[in-house]
Every structure is written in C-alpha cells, then in structure tokens.
Amino acid sequence: MNRAAGLARYSLWQFRDFAVDRGLSILVIGFLWGYALIEPIRHVVGPQVAGSASPLWVVAVQVSSAVVSVAVLVALNGIVSADRKAGYYRFLFSKPVNPVLFYAQLFFVYMVGVIAAMFLLSSLLHKMLPTFSIPHFLLYTALVYIAMGGIGFFLSVTTRYDWLSLAAVWLGARVLRGIYGAGSDWRSKLVEILPPVHRLDDVATSLIGTGSAHMADVLWLFGYGALFFALGLAALRWGSLAD
C-alpha cells in the first residue's frame, strides 16, 4: 500500500468535485457578468476595441479582475469547514491520511480548477478583445488565488463562516485602508497589517496589461497569502478536527 499514491490519486476526485460543485458556477457567473458589462460597450465602441486606452479595455480589466476575486471566493468557500460542519471528516480521516496534506492538496487542486475556469473565460474575452493576454490574466489569477485564497484557507480552518469572514476581511481591508491608509496616526499603522488589497488594482492593471508589475507589490500580496496558508496548515496540524 502506498498512502502518498492514494492521496495523489484522490486528487482526481477532488478536481471532479471542484468542476461539478464550483467550476460550473464560476463559469456561469463569470460569463454572465462579463457579457453583461463588456458586450454593450463593445457594441458601441465597435472597431476601436483593440486599443488598450479604449473604454472597453478599462472595463475588461476591471471586470476580469473582479471575476477572479469572486472565483476565488467561490472556490475557497467551505474548503475545510464544510467537511467539519457536515461531519465528513470522520470517514475521510479514519483512513491512513494526513489531513494537512489532504487539504494542502485540495487547495492546489482548486487553484488548478480556478485557473482552468479563468482560461476558458479569458479565451472568450480574447476573441472579443484580441489585445487581452490570456497568459498575463492567468498569472494575475494565480497571484490572487494565493493572496486571497491563503487568507480564505486560514479562515476556513479556524471558523465555520469562512466565505463571510473572507468577504468581510477582503472588503473591510479595502475600506479601512481607503479611510486610514494615508494618515500617520495609530490607526493608519494598524491598517498596515491588513491584507494589501489596495495594491490589487495597480497590480491588476499592470499584470493583465503588460505581464509585469511592481515586484514589491507582488511579493507583498503573495507573501501575505502564503503566510496565512501556512498558518492554516499549522492550525490544522495542532488543532482538533472535530472542534
């Protein structure tokens, strides 16, 4: 018997679960959202669609980056907490399986799923807007998955209301940084420890547009998410599965 091989083979089931339970939802939401916002502008702008200065390009970047955030939110919803709430952990982890490896694998399988879904959506967008780079968009997707998903993973390990917590943390950080970020008092110091979501717009514009971004911003986003992902794994290791 090979426990590692068993867990690796189980990744195919995990991917199937993603495709059925989350992937289709992400595709439908992304397509409808994109179509509803981009198609009317494309219809009006007409042949000027290729230019990156066109209003269509600006909307495309905004919508596509927002779809990535929603996709990560959908993907990470209940990634750990759902098994606890439903009690599925009982049979899963009476098998010779390390829960830390199980959920770490699940996190990356879902990452592959989100990137695959974004590939399909961006391929459609590329047909409408040929200057829209699929590789650049997928790079941005991977970065946001780690940045936002790492926090989501941690919240799913530590709370039962993970999607709500993640949305609150993500949007709350954006709001609080907007209010206090420019000051110099204790509140502005405090908001510095919040997720660096204020860097996301710049990173989206530059990474989707040119494939490069300010390295410090990228590292900050990536490091913040990776740190919380690692904290989530540690909480899984040292906490109780049944609590």
Next chain:
Amino acid sequence: MAKLPESGDTDGRTAALVIEFRNVGKTYKSLLGNSVKAVEEFSLVVGEGEILGIAGPNGAGKTTLIAMMLGYLRPTTGTVEINGVPARQYVERHGIGYLSELIAINPKWRAETALVRFATLAGIAQSEIPRRVDYVVDLLGLAEHRDKKVKALSKGNLQRLGLAQALLRDEQILVLDEPTHGLDPVWTQRFRDIVQELRRPDRMILIASHNLDELQRLADRVAIIDRGRLQRVVSTSYENTGDGSTAQPVATRFRLTLASGHELIRAVFPQAEDAGRGEYDVTVNSLPELNGALADLIGKGALVASVVPERSVLEQQFREAVGESQ
C-alpha cells in the same frame, strides 16, 4: 462468510497491538467561559484479540472518547496512545476501520462511488479496488443499492454503507459506534455474525452501544462509563479472567421453560414459581447448583426447552454502576 481478501496493507505492523487511555479528560469550553467536562480521568488499556464494549447512557462521553481515540479531538488532559504513539499519528500511518454513530457521507455521491473514493484515499492499489468494493458490497447486501445516491438510501442501508467503508481495508483496529442503529432484526443478527467472523488474535474491536444484550453477546469486556468517568469494567465471561475487570457474577434467578415433565419441577425446585405457559421462575445460589438441579430434572425425564437469566447480568451491572455514579 467469505474471508476478506488479503490486501497486504498492514504497513509492516508487527508489534502487539495496544490502546492505552491514560488519565484522559476532555473539557469543552464555550466562548462565554462555561465549561462542560465530557470525559474525566479515564484510564483503560485494551489489548489485541479483544472485543471491548463501551456502554453508557446518553451523554456519558462514549463518542467523545472515540473521537479522542481517532485523534479528531485533543484531550484536555492525559494521553491516548496506540502502540506507544499518539493516536492521531497511528491513524495517519495505519488507519482504523471506523463506523461513526452519525453516518456522514456526501449525499450526492453514489454508494459504489463513495466506496471507491474511500478505497482510493485509503491507499488501496487501483487494481485491487474493484475486488475490495465488490467484497464489502456483497458482504453487506448492498448490490441492489450500489448505483443509488447516498441521499436515496434508507437509514438501514446507509448504516450498512457506513460499515462497508469501515471494512474496505484489512484493519487491525475496528471502532464501531452504535453499529446496529437503524438495522432491522435480520441485519442486526447478520452484523453480529460479521463481528464474530472479524474476531482475530491480532485485531481489536471496540463497540460502543446502548444495546447491552448486543454487548453481552459480542464483547469480552464491557467498560461502563457515565458522566465521563469509567465506572467499572465488566467481563462478559463467567470465568475470572484475572485482567482486573469485574468477573461476571452469576445470575441467581432464571426462567426455566419445560417442554414436558411439568409434574417433576417441584421435586427439584421446591420454590419454583409458575409463570404460566410451561415456564417457571427458579432461584439458585450458584452455577453448580443450577447445573446439578437441571441434571436431576432431566434425569427424572423432564425435557428442558430453555434456561434464561431473568435479567441480563450486564444489565444488572450497568444499573448498579450508573446508579452509583448519580
């Protein structure tokens, strides 16, 4: 019953199997600071080859104890070790065949798919999975339900599916929490036969149940717990096993059913009380006295149909233990 096919999935386990609960306690604390002690100072050693029953009223701490044994919960105090390593570490390395009281399997999965998934996760070789799944499906009579979604299964069939997933691997430790809950009488008896077939010198089986009659039939010893504390360990054998457990005391009152020779009963059991329909309640002081009297009765020509203790001795012990703790 067909033997479980050899899977070679013992992971090199050679040491004698032992589970040791050492002063285990579990306290649940709420956010408001209230605390509830689910288990207190629980110490017990379970050895291989043994079937241990765990009995206790609702809320006694049975399920919490099992959750700590599987490493799902961390004890607040004390340790749970299997073969000298923390329980969770053992489970991650070797696995345990576990049937939980609550059968939680994704309702959208089909029964057979669920078993294939669990077998995959358990590390059973890909080529071996169909054979293992077929085996447990046949063993538990799930053939006609294998393509049904889990949510479409009746309570009894779901219970059997839960037991099937626990038997996928050739585990050394089986933990069955309320295993016959929801089973009809036919499958309850079938389950008992399966457990007897699963008994092996190198295997340990723990059964938590409210059904004392079931534990009396299946277990070697029964740990009676109440309010989170171990009240006593009762041997279901009439012999003194010398393992520290309380030897099964002999019942003193029996119901005797005679098929013929009713006129002989007073000659052998002068105090026998007629319970009607050929049944008599008799009182004796020991097993030799009972056996001697029965031999005398049969020798005189009576035909004995059955001899049943008026009350299960385990039930008597349970009542005493739970009564003492309150």
